[in-house]
Amino acid sequence: MTGPLSMLNPGWLMIAVGLVALFLPMRRVRQGLTIATPIIAIILLALADQNVNHLGVQALGIDFIFYRVDGLSFIFGLAFLLAALLNAIYAWHTDDRLQDGMAMAYAGAAVAATFSGDMMSLFVFWELTAITSVFLILRAGTRAAYFASMRYLAIQILSGVLLLAGIAYVYHSRGDLSVQAFTSLKEPGAILVFIALGIKAAFPFLHNWLQDSYPKATVVGAVVLSAFTTKLAVYAFARMFPGHDALIWIGAVMTVFPVFFAVIENDLRKVLAYSLNNQVGFMICAIGLGATGVGNALALNGASAHAFCHIIYKGLLFMSMGAVMYRTGTTKASELGGLYKSMPWTTVFCIIGAMSISAFPLFSGFAAKSLTMSAVGHEGYTIVWLMLLFASAGVLEHSGIKIPYFAFFGHDSGKRVKEAPFNMLLAMGLAAFICVAVGIPAIVPGLGYEWLYNLLPYREEAMAYNPFTLDHVLTQMQLLVLAIFAFVMLKRLGWYPPEKPGVVLDTDxxxxxxxxxxxxxxxxxxxxxxxxxxxxxxxxxxxxxxxxxxxxxxxxxxxxxxxxxxxxxxxxxxxxxxxxxxxxxxx
Amino acid sequence: MMDILLNAAPRWALLHAPVLLVMMPLFLAPVLALVPNGRIAWLVSIFATAASLFFALILLGQVQASPVGVVSYDIGNWPMPIGIVFRVDALNAMILLLVSAVGVLATIFSWPTVVAEINKQKHALFYSAFLVCFAGLCGVAITGDAFNLFVFLEISSISTYVLVALGAGRDRRALPAAFNYLIMGTIGASFYIIGVGFLYAATGTLNIADIASQLPSLAGNRSVEAGFAFIVIGLGLKAAMWPLHSWLPNAYSYSPSFVTMFLSATATKVALYALIRFLFTVFRPEFAFEQASFTFILMPLGLAAMISCSFQAVFQTDVRRTLAYSSVAQVGYMILGVSIGSIAGLSAGLFHLLNHAMIKGALFMAVGGVVLTYQGTTIRDFAGLGRSAPWTMTGFAIAALSLIGVPLTAGFQSKLQLGYALFEQGMWWAVALVVFSSFLAVIYMGRILEAIFFQAPINPRKFRKEAPILILVPLWVLALANIYFGINTEFPLGLARDAAAAAFGLEAFR
Amino acid sequence: MSDETPNDTRDSNGRFVKRAAETAHRLHTPSEEGVHPMAKILFGWTENKRTGTLIFWGFAILSMVLIVADLAVPRHEYVEIAHATGFYALWGFASFAFVVLMGWPLGRLLRRKEDYYGEPGGPPADIDPDVPVEPSTEGTYRYEGDED
Incomplete structure (x- = not known):
């Protein structure tokens, strides 16, 4: 594709539309725009040539590269755009100019950052994601949300400031600002960038802005938030720090510790926030492996595929909890239960999301997580591998079972409400469809995990990998079925801790x-x-x-x-x- | 541009620029005391400061054109060690330019606030005191004689006490603040003169260049070391070096708006200049005791100022106090730059000095506008002003962003330079502290900006009411300068680099 | 859905269509008790008293089958320890049980009252307006300089 349109970073388009939406009083026109724009952006992206700088400017002595697509940024950008589309559908029932506009600009900033080829524009959009997203929390209008959003903003800005300091150092020592991998973590510039990214990726001890703010966001806001910020950080890590050993261990710890918090947390949206943490841990761990050896391609493919699937199924889970929040006004496990009677379709979609995140064969999580697990095993990190396997069982516990069980089954709360609005169901249905479509083998032409593998940065290596081998399916089923059996047994024995209202202390x-x-x-x-x-x-x-x-x-x-x-x-x-x-x- | 100026200026101006720069305002001051009409006094003040700016530009041109980078002027044709000499190099040419340029803008800005805040009978006297203060500051910056520097320092200080005390018309607390300032300022000046006395005892001369040339042969002389200690503390107090800063918040928050604005942009800067002059031209960083005091005194104090005063700024409820504490924190940045002891560090410190004058000048001008129209300086009073006074508050916001160090503003560039200088020495932990301090700046300025732009006005009478045009114009000149110099740093950075080189006694002219 | 259609669909075509429409309508309208009709179809089985027992034994048997199948299926493992028979099953069971049981002590250690941080929460502003929740009146923030 040529012409001026080929130079347009799809993220910029979305930011511009977001700003327009901010001032557009006609509700349906505005919402039509927010749905149409991601579709147009996906088309633009699909037509863009890869590994070419589509738009670059030299100014202030810096080579700005505003739009560059390659294999890695393509899959992340595509996932962001799909999420933006689903979010727009999910928000159809609302009438909120600020939220519509900011959600679109936020998604746009994440996409624009993904396709930025230099660190300065990455920084600008990095900060823009922080500034736009804070409104999604503020809009909840509660006092808790106000305080949480201020803390959120402070921490996100801190991340940006650190990034800027790192960039300044890098520019000073390298004289070049193109986004490229750091070879060593010894130089201060690299450390500053690493910490800045680590804050956004919610590394252990830097994580609690996430659990603090996401559950306090609006119904729509939590869904939107779940997709972009952390995954943008994952992308930036894959870009700048592939194969740094530190990431392997940080990632492994990140998968394990949220599991324990998620068990005792009562607010189901907060449980999902911990689960988000745990899932990002898998990706970070995979990125840590991706520098040398055979594991390289496998690991980076794993991180990208996982990010793609994760954005969809985590969005789906947040959507289902959002629907519960929308209809009942709460997501506290202690106040919910038995909702399947009123919201059966939401229940179905939630279960599909839960099975995807737990990596059941035939669901998207399986196709994605297998790559990471194989890479870790292949590189011989036995302890890390065991930790990830432990965390997989943990995911099943908090996201696979706890979320659907306590919201929709379990003790009947007696709440009888309406089913979620149709637009919510549609968005959840589409997300559930994607979860299944990229999880199954290629039985239906055009679908199946191979479609996803085809889009990964290391295409040939990905296509050579087959997750559906007999032993792999069997071992995964053993892990999951026995874990579920443990749940059934503990529940039967009455050893499962009851859901109690309360605040769980974290490092915040x-x-x-x-x-x-x-x-x-x-x-x-x-x-x-x-x-x-x-x-x-x-x-x-x-x-x-x-x-x-x-x-x-x-x-x-x-x-x-x-x-x-x-x-x-x-x-x-x-x-x-x-x-x-x-x-x-x-x- | 400089060439045109040098060619166009009359011969007498070229020949006598150094002395005219100081003497014009100084001699006009007593005349003003006799003028009955405040408005005439104001116009004369504008003329005097503008004339000083003109001479400062001439001096800058002459210094840049001079092969040695120095312009000397022997007062009364008495030659150097005996007579007083005005000696201008790139370092004080920069300071003179800063003081006189801010002086012009501040004087233009002053009229509406003076009318509102000062008793009508005292208008002319007020401007008279201001011109004395202005002349004193210029004198400190221009003189090449250590004792003469003390004299000018006192001239400026004493008139400053008067100016601060005149804030009593608006707020009675200005009186104790002025008194407090007087005590502390006097202590500082006394320390300085004691230090000069020690140096005189050791060298037998008061001329700065002369002292400098004799000091290397006096290594290990106790009185030189004692003189060093007294001068550093004395001038550090005047420059509001942490923890010798506590005169500043009160003096800044209770004095008339115009005085606050002018002092914040010039007074501490000039004192800091004097400190730099002594640290780098008279004493040298190579001296062991100076190196040690850089490492163990100045740098920790600079860092402590950055952090502790930023914290204090966060907890203030009054905008002027917030800005005052922020000023002390910013002085910390400059001290930090100076204490690195390298040319890069010093030029970063001087660069920040220039930028900070622009930033704080603009901020206090906007606050002055608010005081004028809404009679309040607490953060709560600022609520909703973004809607009722958009031009004033946008100017404020630009300067605030610059203070925080947002890219594309002058404040960002100076922090960048400071960061480079620190990295050069491998002190990236100090960079982390600078970053942290900027983060605190985000909080304390963010609180104010949030009130201005996102809160509903508490007072329904706050309809659309901008500051008068006399305030808006200089405010926007400074605000736009913040953006312009944030993008194109060539001019101020060039000034700062030349100045740093001159302080080290190098001739690094383009 | 066709299972639900009564036997007398063999009447006339029009009759059949009407019945189908009625069925479709019924499937979207909650009953008097607020129970969604689809819920009966999709999850009605969970209400059966014996389901719990059935699930327990079903999973027990399935677990045994999977572990036994381990003996028959040749596995390619990168990690030494994974070669052990039933490793994944055991690890999954143990991990899950450990996580859940840790919930008891951790809950006592970390759980505090809901107003621990003194920031009143409540549902966000964009929930269904029909939800009978009192809008939080404490959402206003006090600013510096507020008069008491």
Missing amino acids: WVYRKAGYGLFTWAGTIWQKAGPAMTSVFFKLTGRAYDRIEDTFSPRGELARGGLGSAMAIWTAILLGLVLLLAFITSS
């Missing part, structure tokens, strides 16, 4: 409770310490200073107008220090 406690307390405490101390120090000084030097102060302070206001007296002491102390230092160093 550090800044939400301890940090806050520390600030208050430090503030008090600081206010007291200055005068206190002064008073110590008084005792040492007698009352002379007192008298001077009395003389010089009209109505005693001198003391109130800042720590003037304490400052005089500081002056003396500092002078002493400088003198001492000067004498010591020169003698």
Whole structure:
């Protein structure tokens, strides 16, 4: 394709449409736009030549590459665009200009970042995802959402600032800003970029912005949020840090620890947020493997395929919980149950999403996760492999069983509501269709996992891999069936912990409770310490200073107008220090 | 451009630019005290500051054209060690340009706020005091004599105390703030003069260049070291170096808007200039005791200022106090740049000095506009102003983004330069702290911006009411300068680099 | 769906169509108790009292079958430990049980009251307007300088 249209980064189109939607009062026209734009963007993307810089500009001494497509960015971009389309359908019943516009611009920013060929434009869109997405949380309108969104924004901006600092360093040392892999994690620039990406990917201890904010977002907002931010970070890792050993271990830890939080968490949307964390762990782990050896292609394919499938099925799960939230006003497991009676179709789609994320054969998770697992095993990381296998059972627990069981089955809450609106069902149906379509073998022409494998960055290696071998299906079934059996058994024995309302502490406690307390405490101390120090000084030097102060302070206001007296002491102390230092160093 | 100016200027201006720059405002000041009409005093002040700007530009041109990069002017034709000499190189040419340019903009801006805040009988006296202060600051920047520097420092300081105290008409707390400032400023000046005394005892001269030439032969001299300590602390206090800054927040928040705006952009900068002059021209970074105090005193203090005062800024409820604490934090950046001890570090510090003057100038101008039209400076008072005063607040927002260090603004460029200088020394942990401090700036400016643009006005009477055009024009000049110099850094960065080279005694002219 | 159609569909064509339409309508209209008719068809079986037992034994038998099948199927494994018979089954069972049982101590350790952080939550603003939830009145944030 040639012409000016071929130079248009689909993300830019979406951002522009998002801005237009922001000011478009006609509801159906606006929603029509938000549905049509991702479709147009997908067509644009499909027609774009790969491994060519479609649009580049040289300005301010930097080579900006605004639009570049290759195998890796293609699959991520496609997944983002599909998610944007499904989200737009899912939001059809709402009438909210701000949310429509920001959701579109947010998706657009993620796509634009994916197709950016230089780090400066990546940074700009990186920040744009943060700024646009925060409205999806704010729109929930609750006080908790307000605070969570402010924390979210602060952390996301911090990530952007770190990224910028890293970019500045890279530019200084390399003199070139094109997005390329870092060879070593030793240089400070690489570390800064690594941490910036790590925040967005929700690495362990940097993760809780995600669990803090996503469950507090609007019904539509949580669905939109689940698709982009973390996966953009995964893409950036695949681009810039493939094959760094650190990622293998970080990823493995990331798959394991959210499992435990998800078990005791009561809010099902928060459970999904933990599950998101765990799934991103698989991708990060795979990226860590992808540098050398045979594992390279397998691992990067695994990460990309997993990201693609994950965006769809995690979106589907968030959609089903969104539908529950929409109709019942809650997603707390302790208040739900028996909803299949009122929302059978939502139940069906939720179960399809649950089976996909648990990687049942014939569902998309199986086709994607197998690549990663094989790569880890192939490279000989036995412990990591065992951790991932453990986490797979964990996924089954919190996403595969807990979500559908406690929302739709289990103890009947007596809630009798309407089935989800048709547009929600349609969006869920489409997502469920994709989950199945890329999970099955190629029985139906044009569908099947091979369609997905064909789009992966290392196409030939992917096509040579067959997930449906007898032993593979058997072992996967053993894992899943026995795990379900464990559930059935524990439930029967009454050993399964009951769902109780409550807040589960996570590391965000550090800044939400301890940090806050520390600030208050430090503030008090600081206010007291200055005068206190002064008073110590008084005792040492007698009352002379007192008298001077009395003389010089009209109505005693001198003391109130800042720590003037304490400052005089500081002056003396500092002078002493400088003198001492000067004498010591020169003698 | 400089060539045109040098060719067009009359001969007397070229010959006597250094002395005219200072003496014009200084001699006009007592005349103003006799003028009955405030408006005439204002116009005369604009004329005086504009004339100084003109001479500053001439000096800059002469310095850049000079083969040695120095313009010397012997007062009364008394030759150097005996007489007082005005000595201009790239470093003080830059400072003079900054002070006089800000002076012009501030004076233009001043009229509406002075009318609103100062007693009508005192208008002319107010401008008289301002011109004295202005002349004093220029004098500090231009003189080549250590004792003369003290004199000018006191001239500017004493008039500043008066100016701050005049804020009492609006807020009585200006009086204790001015008094506090007087005490601290006097301590600082006394320390400085004690330090100069020590140096005089060791070298027998007061001329800065002369002292500098004698010091290397005096290694290990105790009185030189004592003089160093006193001068660093004295000037550090004047420059609001943490923790010697506590005079500043009060002085800035209670003085008249115009004074705050002018002082924030010039006073600490000039003191910092004097500090740099002593640290790099008189003493040298090669001296062991100076190297040690860079590493163990100045750098920790700079970093502490960045972090601690940014935190304090976060917790303020008054916009002017927030900005004042932010100023101390920004001085921390400059001190950090200076304490690296390399040319790159010093030029980063000076570059930030220039940019910060533009940023804070614009911010305080916008605040002045708000004080004028809405009579309030708490963050709550700013709620919803984005709708009722869009031009004022957009100018504010641009400067605020620049303060945070958003790309494409001047503030970003100076942090970038500072980052490069730190990386060069391998101090990437310090870069992390700079980044963290910028992050705090996002919070404290973000709070204000959020109130301005996203909250509903608390006061229904806040209908559309912009600041007067006399405020808007200089405000937008500075705001646009923030953007222009954020994209095209050639001019200010060139100035800062030349200045840093000059401070090191190198002749790195283009 | 055709199973649900009554036997007398053999009447006239028109009659059949009407019945089909009625069926379709019935499948979309919740009954008096608010139960969606599709629910009966799709998940009615779960309400059977014996289903629980059936599922338990069904899974028990299926598990045994899968483990036994392990003996018959040759496996290609990269990891040494996975060669053990029934490894995946055992690992899956143990992992799952461990995770779930850890829920007891962790719940006691980490679970706090819902208002622990003092930020009143509640459902987001864009839920179904028919949901009988009191809109949270505490959603307004107090700003600096607010008078008490």
